[in-house]
Amino acid sequence: MTFSARRSLVFCSAVLALAAWSSLAMAQPLFFDDFEDRVDDQATIGNNWTWYDQWFEGNTCGVNYAGGSGPCDNDGDCNNDYEQDNRNFTNAGADDSYYRAGLEVPANAGLEAPSWEGALTNMLRVYGNQYIEADAGFCQRVLIFQEVKELTAEHVGSWLFSFDVVKDRFGAPGNGEITGGFVKVLKASDGSYDEVVFERVETMLPENTLTDTRYIEFEITEEEVGEILQFGFYNDVVEDLGQSWASSAAMYDNVTLDTAGNIGPGYSGSWYNQPQDGHGFSMEFGISNGVPTAVIYWYVYDDAGDPIFMVGIGTVEGNQVDVTFYSPKGMIYGEFDPNSLPDPLDVGGTGVFVFSDSANATFSYTPSEFSETTWGHTTPIENRALTKFFAISADQAFPTAQ
Secondary structure, three states: OEEEEOOOOHHHHHHHHHOHHHHOOOOOOOOOEEEOOOOOOOEOOOOEEEEEEEEEEOOOOOOOEEEEEEOOOOOEEEOOOOOOOOOOOOOOOOOOOOOOOOOOOOHHHHOOOOOHOOOOOOOEEEOOOOOOOOOOEEEEEEEEEEOOOOHHHOEEEEEEEEEEOOHHHHOOOOOOEEEEEEEEEEEEOOOOOEEEEEEEEEEEOOOOOOOEEEEEEEEEOOHHOEEEEEEEEEEEEOOOOOOOOOOOOOEEEEEEEEEEEOOOOOHEEEEEEEEHHOEEEOOOOOEEEEEEEEEEEEEEOOOOOOOOEEEEEEEEEEOOEEEEEOOOOOOOEEEEEEEOOOOOOOEEEEEEHHHEEEOOOEEEEEEHHHHHHHHHHOOOOOEEEEEEEEOOOOOOOOOOOO
């Protein structure tokens, strides 16, 4: 997701100029991929996404390991297929090759929907094994992942692997596959490559849910320095369930690995204070020009009960966002001329948001001279509890039918 403050409201261009983007002081995540720089017909997934296949005896993946294969040999040499081949909808199934994953680039694949024009975004599609035979007696796991080849002392600490999972237009996966995200640490220092850590979260979505955000929080310890870290996605298949390449996949977006406690896209949504239901915030967190960014809208009232709203771009440090709110006014309905906005915009006050997690926060507000005299905002707000009550986790979900 490439974030644009102009996406929702024209006046945000003025806010951007006033908010000093260069002053944002949030550390970059260790990894982020929203797949927006891809095209549907490129040869590989890109960005070093790689693969591995595993087999397990019986009907459950994860126990009774029977073997595996990948693009690298025992000496660590990787052939030309180290990066996962791109098996997009436009070319998956076109030949007999094995399609573990593909790029979903709907705008380039002719999948535009009139009501969604310009809103469909690129995603990663992870398939199950379409060639497994009925009653095979084993479970096969397809892994699509990123790899940190050697953990260092700088990696020691708490981490958060987060991503959006999307149910595609076919409602897949729908044939009994088990899909999920994972984090693992492999013991490379003794040559065994045993799994020292394996954390996972399933990504099967309920029937009426199109998108969701999933997380894995984990620790890297001093004992794991020098080992291999892998994080990504799996698709488990036990037997042939009448699968096809079109209905065995789960889709992912906004894949992020960052130190735990840092604010990210999973914090986006609608927030409010329940005892004061009737005013609240719309918060959006994303990456703009490589910089983690927050845009926050506050829908509130003046002292006469008339509705107003403010908007601000926030600087982020750890679990806190500091915002200077601006008041847009002057644009005439029907004309929507951005030049009619005052320059500079009036400052509506400052806000501080402190997040305990992706669904709970506190809000403090200091009115400005403008908000005091114009709206009657004479009383500051201190540590008002906020709860996230609604969010659309992915950039945009596919409709259930095309």
